Amino acid sequence: MVGINDVAxxxxxxxxxxxxxxxxxxxxxxxxRERVERAAEELAYVISSDASSLASGRTRNIGVIVPxxxxxxxxxxxxxxxxxxxxxxxxLTLFNLGGDAGERRQIFEQFLFRRRVDAAIAVSVEVxxxxxxxxxxxxxxxxCVGGPIEGLRTLGIDDLDAAHRVVEHLTALGHRRIAHVAGxxxxxxxxxxxxxxxxxxxxxxxxxxxxxxxxxxxxxxSVRGGHAAARSLLEDPATRPTAVFASSDEMAFGVLIAARxxxxxxxxxxxxxxxxxxENAGIVxxxxxxxxxxxxxxxxxxxxxxxxxxPDEPAxxxxxxxxxRFVERTTTAPPRA
Amino acid sequence: MVGINDVAxxxxxxxxxxxxxxxxxxxxxxxxRERVERAAEELAYVISSDASSLASGRTRNIGVIVPxxxxxxxxxxxxxxxxxxxxxxxxLTLFNLGGDAGERRQIFEQFLFRRRVDAAIAVSVEVxxxxxxxxxxxxxxxxCVGGPIEGLRTLGIDDLDAAHRVVEHLTALGHRRIAHVAGxxxxxxxxxxxxxxxxxxxxxxxxxxxxxxxxxxxxxxSVRGGHAAARSLLEDPATRPTAVFASSDEMAFGVLIAARxxxxxxxxxxxxxxxxxxENAGIVxxxxxxxxxxxxxxxxxxxxxxxxxxPDEPAxxxxxxxxxRFVERTTTAPPRA
DNA sequence: ATGAAAGCGCTAACAT
DNA sequence: ATGTTAGCGCTTTCAT
Numbered sequence: 001m002v003g004i005n006d007v008a009x010x011x012x013x014x015x016x017x018x019x020x021x022x023x024x025x026x027x028x029x030x031x032x033r034e035r036v037e038r039a040a041e042e043l044a045y046v047i048s049s050d051a052s053s054l055a056s057g058r059t060r061n062i063g064v065i066v067p068x069x070x071x072x073x074x075x076x077x078x079x080x081x082x083x084x085x086x087x088x089x090x091x092l093t094l095f096n097l098g099g100d101a102g103e104r105r106q107i108f109e110q111f112l113f114r115r116r117v118d119a120a121i122a123v124s125v126e127v128x129x130x131x132x133x134x135x136x137x138x139x140x141x142x143x144c145v146g147g148p149i150e151g152l153r154t155l156g157i158d159d160l161d162a163a164h165r166v167v168e169h170l171t172a173l174g175h176r177r178i179a180h181v182a183g184x185x186x187x188x189x190x191x192x193x194x195x196x197x198x199x200x201x202x203x204x205x206x207x208x209x210x211x212x213x214x215x216x217x218x219x220x221x222s223v224r225g226g227h228a229a230a231r232s233l234l235e236d237p238a239t240r241p242t243a244v245f246a247s248s249d250e251m252a253f254g255v256l257i258a259a260r261x262x263x264x265x266x267x268x269x270x271x272x273x274x275x276x277x278x279e280n281a282g283i284v285x286x287x288x289x290x291x292x293x294x295x296x297x298x299x300x301x302x303x304x305x306x307x308x309x310x311p312d313e314p315a316x317x318x319x320x321x322x323x324x325r326f327v328e329r330t331t332t333a334p335p336r337a
Numbered sequence: 338m339v340g341i342n343d344v345a346x347x348x349x350x351x352x353x354x355x356x357x358x359x360x361x362x363x364x365x366x367x368x369x370r371e372r373v374e375r376a377a378e379e380l381a382y383v384i385s386s387d388a389s390s391l392a393s394g395r396t397r398n399i400g401v402i403v404p405x406x407x408x409x410x411x412x413x414x415x416x417x418x419x420x421x422x423x424x425x426x427x428x429l430t431l432f433n434l435g436g437d438a439g440e441r442r443q444i445f446e447q448f449l450f451r452r453r454v455d456a457a458i459a460v461s462v463e464v465x466x467x468x469x470x471x472x473x474x475x476x477x478x479x480x481c482v483g484g485p486i487e488g489l490r491t492l493g494i495d496d497l498d499a500a501h502r503v504v505e506h507l508t509a510l511g512h513r514r515i516a517h518v519a520g521x522x523x524x525x526x527x528x529x530x531x532x533x534x535x536x537x538x539x540x541x542x543x544x545x546x547x548x549x550x551x552x553x554x555x556x557x558x559s560v561r562g563g564h565a566a567a568r569s570l571l572e573d574p575a576t577r578p579t580a581v582f583a584s585s586d587e588m589a590f591g592v593l594i595a596a597r598x599x600x601x602x603x604x605x606x607x608x609x610x611x612x613x614x615x616e617n618a619g620i621v622x623x624x625x626x627x628x629x630x631x632x633x634x635x636x637x638x639x640x641x642x643x644x645x646x647x648p649d650e651p652a653x654x655x656x657x658x659x660x661x662r663f664v665e666r667t668t669t670a671p672p673r674a
Numbered sequence: 675a676t677g678a679a680a681g682c683g684c685t686a687a688c689a690t
Numbered sequence: 691a692t693g694t695t696a697g698c699g700c701t702t703t704c705a706t
Binding site: 082 | 384386387388390391396398406407409413415416419420423424426428429430431433435436440443444447448451452453560561564590591597616617619620621
């Protein structure tokens with residue numbers, strides 16, 4: 001195994017100089033750097049990250065915690081994070097909380113603490129108090145995407161406002177009986193589903209409609225969940241709403257499937273609006289409010305790397321609000337007269 | 338930061354004994370182990386994985402290479418891998434090749450070689466010769482899920498047979514004009530799309546039908562791709578097939594959407610069959626052939642860990658074939674008379 | 675069964 | 691700008 005000393009010998013310098021030349025920390029003359037790089041190249045030298053980490057205290061590795069992988073949102077965030085990390089030469093260690101409670105405990109109690117990461121990014125993770133204190137105990141930069149966690153840097157969208165805007169679109173079209181397929185709290189993050197529910201309610205009150213609790217159903221953000229919720233919401237023609245707002249596009253897809261099964265035409269008999277601008281929203285013409293989770297992942301990675309690079313700067317907590325964009329397509333129209 | 342010496346002091350033993358007691362390597366009396374564990378617990382000691390790796394040469398970290406994250410298949414495999422690794426105390430470093438060519442090169446040339454992983458799992462990665470030799474140069478266990486790579490352990494399904502069975506179902510129903518929305522080769526793995534195409538062709542020849550090249554369209558495994566392929570396949574009533582086999586359920590979803598847009602009833606005017614048994618296949622009643630990528634991920638992790646634990650045993654190459662299961666639902670029926 | 679001590683391959687003072 | 695040297699926190703012979 002070729003090590004730093006082999007490179008040093010070939011380049012005719014000390015190992016310290018090789019370290020400086022290759023890492024970019026500390027002054028090295030251009031000529032020397034040149035020779036060192038050539039030698040490293042020739043020997044196909046690759047650094048031992050373990051030795052480097054041990055000596056320097058920096059791992060060049062970021063931990064990313066996700067509650068689940070099988071939803072569009074998470075993989076998008078993850079891709080964004082990954083691409084920034086790769087470009088900066090950082091590795092990504094994935095912690096997936098989707099397994100059983102034991103796995104989750106092990107991750108919070110052991111894995112995060114093996115000093116293997118310089119920082120962590122938590123993606124819409126619903127953490128309990130004990131877990132929060134463990135994250136703080138890391139004494140490492142932590143930024144949260146989506147779910148605001150007390151005292152940590154956060155990056156997300158304004159869920160209340162976004163939901164409000166979508167539902168406002170429906171009321172502006174003339175809808176008054178609008179149902180909400182809401183997300184289950186506690187599944188991703190506790191507050192997000194609530195904020196979207198509040199945005200929905202507020203938009204109704206704006207036009208003088210008192211939200212009817214019977215028109216809100218919760219589901220697990222999946223197509224299947226949205227489908228089941230819509231079936232129960234739509235099957236009785238007497239109480240049927242004229243529009244449905246789903247708190248995620250995937251649930252909206254489920255609503256569309258249910259509507260078709262029940263012989264309801266969209267948007268003739270029923271308007272449907274979603275939330276996300278999922279990659280498949282366009283193809284079914286879904287009106288929705290777009291967020292860009294990949295971009296959020298990139299920003300989160302940048303934030304966290306900035307803190308890693310300059311650990312001394314006081315990381316005042318903050319909550320970065322990313323923009324959302326209303327996208328009108330063909331699943332929404334005025335209600336039948 | 339509490340280290341091994343603190344634990345040793347508290348337990349009244351040497352650091353060597355602590356190391357042995359906690360790692361399980363080497364003989365320690367039950368009583369001593371007990372005391373050491375208690376001391377470690379009390380001090381909330383967590384090992385420095387860097388120091389441990391440096392000294393032992395083992396990292397307890399597995400690299401997982403995926404070409405892309407945004408498809409059901411990959412996240413399922415990843416979940417399976419992850420759950421086994423967590424239970425064995427291993428970390429998972431994620432390498433996502435989905436970025437640009439530069440990122441990909443960096444991953445193969447640098448990241449994999451930082452000696453940060455004990456082994457790697459490649460998930461349906463289409464690798465070129467240079468990349469294969471780099472994987473071999475790792476001199477670490479590598480197992481591939483899905484895409485067979487020369488000289489490496491592989492685990493996957495029999496794509497030809499699976500496709501054959503689905504199409505056989507269609508011919509048994511009486512279909513003769515059967516189209517294939519095939520996967521684009523080179524996107525995931527080169528051979529898989531071809532094998533499915535061959536299975537499709539073979540099932541047709543079984544009933545004396547020579548496959549019509551005009552009835553095969555390729556797409557990128559996405560809903561959008563399947564939709565576009567189906568539009569061009571179905572729009573002309575004169576040349577329209579009576580059934581479509583899609584090489585992934587996600588593409589089949591796109592076919593279903595296109596059929597509806599064109600006013601074709603399924604399965605009345607058109608039968609549709611997919612491949613995967615995606616989590617949403619049931620909800621739209623899609624007939625398909627099920628594979629279990631999560632299970633494949635678990636098996637791959639087990640295989641690779643077994644090799645990591647006993648590196649001396651000759652890792653004869655092998656190709657583990659996992660079962661598939663035909664699932665008949667409601668999108669297939671005999672063609673109209 | 676346990677301890678002493680020599681590394682593992684780097685980095686970072688410190689010195690020049 | 692470069693070299694010398696002392697660790698980083700473990701694991702693993704080798705003794706006992």
